[in-house]
Amino acid sequence: ELKVEQNPxxxxxxxxxxxTIYCNxxxxxxxxxxxxxxxGKSLESLFVxxxxxxxxxxxxxxxxxxxxxxxxxxxxxxxxxxLSATYFCAGGNKLVFGAGTILRVKS
Amino acid sequence: DTAVSQTPKxxxxxxxxxxxxxCEQNLGHDTMYWYKQDSKKFLKIMFSYNNKELxxxxxxxxxxxxxxxxxxxxxxxxxxxxxxxxxxxxxxSSSVRNTEAFFGQGTRLTVV
Numbered sequence: 432e433l434k435v436e437q438n439p440x441x442x443x444x445x446x447x448x449x450x451t452i453y454c455n456x457x458x459x460x461x462x463x464x465x466x467x468x469x470x471g472k473s474l475e476s477l478f479v480x481x482x483x484x485x486x487x488x489x490x491x492x493x494x495x496x497x498x499x500x501x502x503x504x505x506x507x508x509x510x511x512x513x514l515s516a517t518y519f520c521a522g523g524n525k526l527v528f529g530a531g532t533i534l535r536v537k538s
Numbered sequence: 539d540t541a542v543s544q545t546p547k548x549x550x551x552x553x554x555x556x557x558x559x560x561c562e563q564n565l566g567h568d569t570m571y572w573y574k575q576d577s578k579k580f581l582k583i584m585f586s587y588n589n590k591e592l593x594x595x596x597x598x599x600x601x602x603x604x605x606x607x608x609x610x611x612x613x614x615x616x617x618x619x620x621x622x623x624x625x626x627x628x629x630x631s632s633s634v635r636n637t638e639a640f641f642g643q644g645t646r647l648t649v650v
Contacts (some may be wrong), residue, residue, distance in 0.1 A: 462637055468579075473628065474641040481637065517579060525594055526571065526630075526639055528581040 433458050435522055437529035444510050445537055452532045454503040454520035463496050463503045464526070466519045474519065478505075510536045541565050544629050544642035551619055552650055559614045559645045561629030569593075570612035571639065572604060573628040581628070587612055619649045 434457040444450050454463070465477040478487045480496035480503060487494050491514065493506045503520055515536045521528040542563045551557050563570065571594075572584040585604040586594035592604065601617040612629060626646050632639040 464638070466641075473643045474581075474630075476638050476640065479638045519581065521581075525583050525586070526632075527583070531579050531581075 433460055433523040433525070433527045435520060435527050435529040437518075437520055437532050439532060440530055441533045441535075443535045443537060444507075446511055447509050449509065450507050452505040452507075452518055452520075452534075454505070454522075454529055456501050456503075456522045456527075458501075458523075459498070460501075460522035461498075462522060464521045465494050465503070465505055466521065468517045468519065468531070470517075477518075507534070510534075512536050512538055540643075542629055542631055542640050542642040544627075544645050546645060547643060548646050548648075550648045550650065553619055553621060555619050556615070556617045557619060557647070558616070559627055559629075559647075561612045561614070561642055563610055563629075563631040563640070565631055565633075565640060567631035567633040567640075568609055569632050569634070570606065570609075571630040571632075572612065572614050573630065573641075574598075575626040575628060575644070577625070585612075585614075616647075619647075621649050623647060624649045 436455045463480045466474040478494040483498040485496045491508045496503045517531045519531045544561045569588045571586045575581050587606040590606045603615045606612045626644045628644045629642040630639045
């Protein structure tokens with residue numbers, strides 16, 4: 432059964448800095464998703480990664496997928512306060528979620 | 539015209555009661571899901587239906603029963619509510635062609 436692990440689980444970073452959230456998964460998965468959740472809100476889809484080597488970028492966020500390493504990354508460039516949220520990766524047909532990474536961007 | 543809508547948004551009820559949460563999607567998707575998000579924000583799939591057929595039925599108490607009257611609706615009925623059922627329940631939908639899943643706004647269930 433697919434297991435998805437994210438790290439770190441909590442990330443406090445300064446505005447303007449760069450950082451990466453890692454998502455490892457245990458078995459073959461042909462798809463990997465990244466979601467954002469603001470407090471008390473629903474989940475917003477950020478990226479859908481469907482193939483090895485896929486890279487997608489939206490604003491200050493860039494996601495990549497390495498199916499051989501069973502690893503996806505979410506890279507944050509020059510963080511701003513508005514990026515503060517919880518970020519989830521998920522994979523597989525059942526959409527198995529990682530535990531989430533709480534991101535706090537401090538000014 | 540919300541894509542995935544759940545009702546109610548908040549539900550406060552006493553232990554032992556029976557309650558239902560409704561979900562509707564207007565995206566033309568053929569697959570719908572129910573997820574439970576606990577107090578630690580961990581998301582776990584409960585059920586999934588594809589074209590009204592149950593395809594995922596995770597280990598949840600049989601007090602939880604999903605019902606899909608048509609492709610656009612997936613309701614969740616909960617019998618004999620317990621304190622531990624308190625959580626946020628999310629409905630989601632997706633299609634085979636567009637693998638991205640879209641989530642409803644969530645139903646915060648509080649059992650007292």
